[in-house]
Ligand code: PAN
């Protein structure tokens with residue numbers, strides 16, 4: 001057996017705030033942690049961008065990890081606040097995002113630049129197959145809260161996105177959110 005036998009357990013999720021009971025591992029990202037990710041300069045690096053609340057489970061391939069993300073509304077330049085975005089370190093590991101509150105766009109991209117965007121709104125479950133980098137963008141005026149479930153040994157490759165960016169950006173246009181080519185995207 002590759003893992004200890006776990007006791008069944010339950011977690012309570014507040015759909016509005018993303019809070020989990022019992023207490024999860026919490027990671028908080030400020031705009032300072034997103035330095036270099038936006039086209040425009042960040043004027044207030046201390047502003048909170050998002051928090052991730054992860055259910056405590058061993059990070060092995062036979063477990064399912066899960067977390068809520070609470071992504072604040074806001075913009076840097078014309079770009080809406082977003083998560084760093086990543087490929088999974090084990091690239092073929094899949095993931096599901098279920099939006100609990102707020103509205104946004106899920107940007108997914110392959111290594112070759114192929115890009116798919118999907119709407120995030122309460123009740124929508126987005127399936128992120130293996131090999132697709134993924135980033136959430138809050139296009140609304142309230143926190144975007146979603147619950148993610150992923151294979152325990154998925155891991156994170158942030159470096160590729162930090163270096164190359166995503167092929168598209170999501171900006172505020174005259175008629176609402178617009179998906180546009182990222183002028184700084186570095187092709188492989
Ligand atoms: C999510 C993300 C979370 C924060 O749980 O990790 O939304 O985004 P970044 O990790 O890109 O900063 C997930 O996709 N886990 O695999």
Ligand code: ZN
Nearest residue numbers: 088095134150
């Ligand atoms: Zn992921």
